[in-house]
Amino acid sequence: MRRGLSGPTPDESLRVFLREHLSGFEQLHALLCLAGGGERAWSAQDVALAIGLPLDLTESALQELVHTGGLVASSSRGRSAAYTFAPAGAGARELVSELARVYAEQPLAIIRMMNENALARVRSTAAHRLAEAFRLDREKK
Numbered sequence: 076m077r078r079g080l081s082g083p084t085p086d087e088s089l090r091v092f093l094r095e096h097l098s099g100f101e102q103l104h105a106l107l108c109l110a111g112g113g114e115r116a117w118s119a120q121d122v123a124l125a126i127g128l129p130l131d132l133t134e135s136a137l138q139e140l141v142h143t144g145g146l147v148a149s150s151s152r153g154r155s156a157a158y159t160f161a162p163a164g165a166g167a168r169e170l171v172s173e174l175a176r177v178y179a180e181q182p183l184a185i186i187r188m189m190n191e192n193a194l195a196r197v198r199s200t201a202a203h204r205l206a207e208a209f210r211l212d213r214e215k216k
Contacts, residue, residue, distance in 0.1 A: 089177065092170045093185070094192045096143055101128055101136035103189065107178065109147060109160040110171045116150065116157035146171070 097103050104126040109117060117125075123133035137158050140147040148161035162168040178185045 086173070089170060089173055090188050090192075092167075092174065093188050094195075096140075096146060097189065098139065098193070099136065100186075100189065101132050102140055103174075103178070103185070104128065105133060105136040105158075106140060106146060106160075106171065107175050109158060110175060112160065114159065116152060116159045118152065118155055118157060120155075122158065 093103075097106065105122050108122050108125045119134045119137055120130055122137060123130045126133065128136075137147065137149070137156075141149045141158070145163035145167055146160070148159050149156045150159070151157070160171075162171060174185070
């Protein structure tokens with residue numbers, strides 16, 4: 076970790092990990108819940124109760140975590156899905172452990188990074204749409 080003006084700041088690898096794997100706070104809380112549960116298979120309802128979010132938001136977050144790949148696995152358990160923390164490698168497991176530690180000690184640092192990532196995604200989308208609009212406008216002429 077580096078020291079910033081307001082104390083230690085999380086490593087850049089953690090910032091990149093957040094940018095590549097988590098697009099919302101629901102995913103963050105769901106991931107940390109699963110990671111803290113070891114090998115346990117969780118239902119979406121179990122995770123929702125543990126993190127205090129509505130079931131629909133929790134299900135969406137879990138499905139997105141499965142879709143992005145490399146962190147959470149889904150399997151059938153009766154008529155519903157079960158979710159397990161299943162990082163693709165030791166590096167991912169270490170980053171999630173670091174994420175959990177930093178979030179417990181410095182939640183604002185993680186919140187700030189996630190907000191910066193969200194703003195970057197919005198700016199990127201807006202820039203692409205603007206460029207696409209100009210390209211379409213030129214094709215019409």
